[in-house]
Amino acid sequence: MRRSLFGLTENTWLYLLLSLGAILTSLDFLMAFLVAPVVLGGGVGGTAMIGGIAISNQLLFSQKIFFFHVPVAISSFLVFFFTAYYGVRFLMTKDKKYDTRAKIATEVTLVFVILTLITGDLWTRFEWGTWWVWEPRLTTYFIMTLLVIAYFVLRNSIEDEERRATYAAVFGIFAFMDAPISFAITRLVPSSVHPVVLRSGGGLTGTQLAAFLMGMFGMLMIAWVMFRLRLREEFAGEHIEEIKAALEG
Amino acid sequence: MAETPKSRMSSWRQFKAILRKDIVMELRTKEMLTSMGLYALLVLVVYYLALAQVGSKFDVGYIAAGLLWLAIIFTSLLGLNRSLVHEKDQGCLDALLLSPIDRPIIFFGKSVGNLLFLLIVEVIIVPMFYFFFLSGQTLAGPFWMLALVLLVGSIGIAGMGTMLATMSVNTKGKDFILAVMFIPIMFPLLYACVGAATGVVMGDAAFVDGWVQVYWRSLGIAAGYDAIMLLAAFGLYEFIIGA
């Protein structure tokens, strides 16, 4: 593990990135409010005049959430990729360190995917007024949450370390393959009861896009920091185990 | 050294041996078939309980396909674990692994066996279901379309189910673990199959854009799911069976 990059230790880097990530995410959030104006003093049920068209405040709120929700959603998927990636690496090498990484990547995925689910639900609430709709995105996130939970349930039910790592790797690969397929299916096969709610991205103006991208990078940074911190924690634990084993032998 | 010449290793022969063994054992004990069959009956009774108060305005046809697939899922969950418990019990799996068989052949043999049992159970459930809940109704589409959906879905369930059951049978809490993995992973397949089956049952009443179109699209996706996932399962099976 590299001790220093550009003269800064890993610790410093982690805190730097964490701060940067937090700032970027917050900026993104703030700009969401700045870009689409909210009428001060207006209630949720009220409307605002923007460009001569009356838009309900509800929609405006939901638009704000968009700036947080979509980056989180994409981030969770990106991190999930690493679950599968480290799983593949483990199967190829049988090296425990890949299994550890896969587990941690999945932990980070869990955090992000739950956030995705919550923000997605909030968005639905503001836009449709109901707390849950079985529309493609929400359903897929829900399934993804279940897949990640299943990953941990599987891990916890096996005592043998190597078997646990192998099974988790294989399941992780399937789970990662399953997520986009679920998404595609809920869009392609129309639900006869619930109409497919297609959210048009609409045009994103320059500043909006900037805010969006900032949020993405910020979140990915935070995800990376979480990953590394957790990894260090695991290594410390394993180190202790090694010392214990050596003492006994 | 002994001189008896051996024939070349034939995967087909080994596959047949495994399939034959599973069939003979099942026919002898009838363990899987009876438990799955009875379970299906019980599920139908539960369905009646759920539908008992719906009144005459409710058209069961709308959820019929869903209920049918639900019954198939539950009976599968029950049967899949059993098919692998045999191997684990007497350490037979080790004997299989010690023989010069390619691991994917084991997967192939077991999956096809499970598929056959599942199809047999479906042959019983589908008419029963129709008899209890859809009597007098004509399907919007021809029966062969329904049979095709059942086949494509069952292939996916048997294949991925065997893969997941091979893992779950080695855990504490076998059946629970199987269910926890099975439902999310099979979700896309089941969704597509229910869609296609609903089309066949209800026709344009369910899909205003033309149910035939929806049917073929859903079936295509289901078949695609089967192809992708089973290919992956084929490749990954040797990792889990040796673990």
Place this chain on the structure above:
Amino acid sequence: MTEQTNQEFALEVREVSRTFGARKALDKVDFDLPRGAFLSIFGPNGAGKSTLLKVLSTLTIPSKGKARVMGLDVVEDSVPLREKIGFISHNPLLYPDLSAEENLEFFAELYCLENPKERVRELLVAVELDHRRLDLVRTFSRGMIQRLSIARSLLHEPEVIFLDEPYSGLDPHAMDILDGLIESIRDQHTFVMVSHDLAKGLQLCSHALILSKGKIVLFQDKEFIDEDEFAATYRSTVGLGVS
């Protein structure tokens, strides 16, 4: 690692380790065993005896190091190697719901033998189970099961035979049959046995190996074994009285 394999040796084990994380099941195990030898492996529980057997019989792969059995690498040539090895375990490795004949015929098919039915009958006679060949294995006594298990492992005429605590739970009659069988094929075969029975192990072996915590404590040709020294080493490692 010399790529050239020595035709003299049945086993060539080069610094085989099996670790996962911090846990070491085998630690740089290194030895050679000439063909036609009988190796008895002793050691306390958890010493890695079963793991070593598993690596040599291709059930698991080493994390480090290489091993060759009859000149074939246990990892790269595992499939052809499996045709040459037999395994007798304390687990029956038989299907209770199949008959003796069906069990053997199944395994004969897995090994793709040329004249399966005749070979099966031949072995059933050799283990004195021909009269019960149509009976289900679940009706057999422990001794009969072990005899059938021996028959199963010899179907394909292996050159190396692994034995994992084969005598445990056997009645004297079954023990005699096992002894007799080993004697009859002693000449052309190599044996590797894990046993807790020190007397039996020493009596049968030509080479002895003591493992402790994954490491070799002692590996000797029986000719050079000093009885007392061996007993002392054994006692101190295994912690049992010499029977």
